[in-house]
Amino acid sequence: MKKVSLMLLVICTALVLAFGKWHYDKEILKTVEAAQTSNTIEVGTMKSLETKSNSIIDWLQHQSKKKSNVHIAIFGNETARKNGDVTKQGHTLLQNYLHTIHNLSTVSVKNYTYTGYGTQRFVKENKMAELIANKPNLIIVDLPVLENYKQNITLEQTAQDASRILADLKNALPEAIILVQSSAPINSTIKNRLGYSYDRYVETTITAAKNHHLDMVDVYKEMQALQAKNKQDINDIIFNDQHLTAIGHEYWFEIMKKSFVSEKQNI
Known part of the structure; x- marks a missing residue:
């Protein structure tokens, strides 16, 4: 038991x-x-x-919490070239606007734009090097297709150079946002010796951005829309056939401002 x-x-x-x-x-x-x-x-x-979600403003605010200085670069064509009163230029207007937003008071906007350069010369002289060395957080790329149009560079060569420039920036600065803009309108509808109008060159910018899955701001069309809405002549926004007037800079800024607060697909 x-x-x-x-x-x-x-x-x-x-x-x-x-x-x-x-x-x-x-x-x-x-x-x-x-x-x-x-x-x-x-x-x-x-x-x-x-991974840079939501709007550019949201992303910039997040970056500013991690870094003392957030750097925005405008690269390429002379859309934001220094003409006249610096306080009325697009990059200054953009920077002043960002400084009014919480946590963005130290954001800097700098031009890396060149006069008389086409895409081939950009690639040959590696104009991307200075920009890459400064490691901007956001790059607004205005591919310099105006000179290609004026110098009778083929559309095929333009597309090849545009792709090379964007690829180099993406590879060298993988953490940066790259925002591609189409170039501003010009006061000319004449075709060059190759039989191409300026807008055909602008289209290569749009195609290059899509091929590289980058967000695109169609400054060309949006500026024309603002011009028509306000019943203005092309000469009200462009002088010397290609440079932005004070009104043109204001339009550029308004277009960028709208882009910065909109949700992005690739950020």
């Missing part, structure tokens, strides 16, 4: 220990799963921010 009781005691003890281990393992599993879920949510949230 004592042996039976002892055996029952041993069996019961084993069962209790086994149940206890099973319950303990179950609770540990729950804890691990909860931690994994929490970590997934946290990582997902951070990834959303780090």
Whole structure:
């Protein structure tokens, strides 16, 4: 009888220990799963921010929390070239606007634009080097197709150079936002010696941005729309056939401002 009781005691003890281990393992599993879920949510949230989600303004505000200075570069064509009163130029208007927004008071906007350069000369002289060395957080690219039109460069060569410029920027600055803009209108509808009008060259900019999956701001069309809406002549926004007037700079700024607050597909 004592042996039976002892055996029952041993069996019961084993069962209790086994149940206890099973319950303990179950609770540990729950804890691990909860931690994994929490970590997934946290990582997902951070990834959303780090991969430049939402609008450009949202992303710039996030960047400013991590860095003392956020640098925006305007690169390429002379749309934002220094003409006249610097306070009325597009890059100054954009910077002043950003400084009114919470956490963006130290954002700087700098021009890396060149006069008389086509896409071939940009690539040959590696005009991307200075920009890349300064590591901007956001690059507004205005591909210099105007000179290609004036110098009778083929559309095929223009497309090839545009793709090369964008690829070099993407590869060298993978953490930066690259926002491609089409060039502003000019006061000419004449075809060049190759039989191409200026707008055909502008189209290569749009195609290059799409091919590289970059966000695009169609300054060319939007500026024309503003001109028509306000019943203005092309000479009200352009002087010397190609440079922006004070009104032209204001239009450029308004177009960029709208782009900065809109949700982006590729940021």
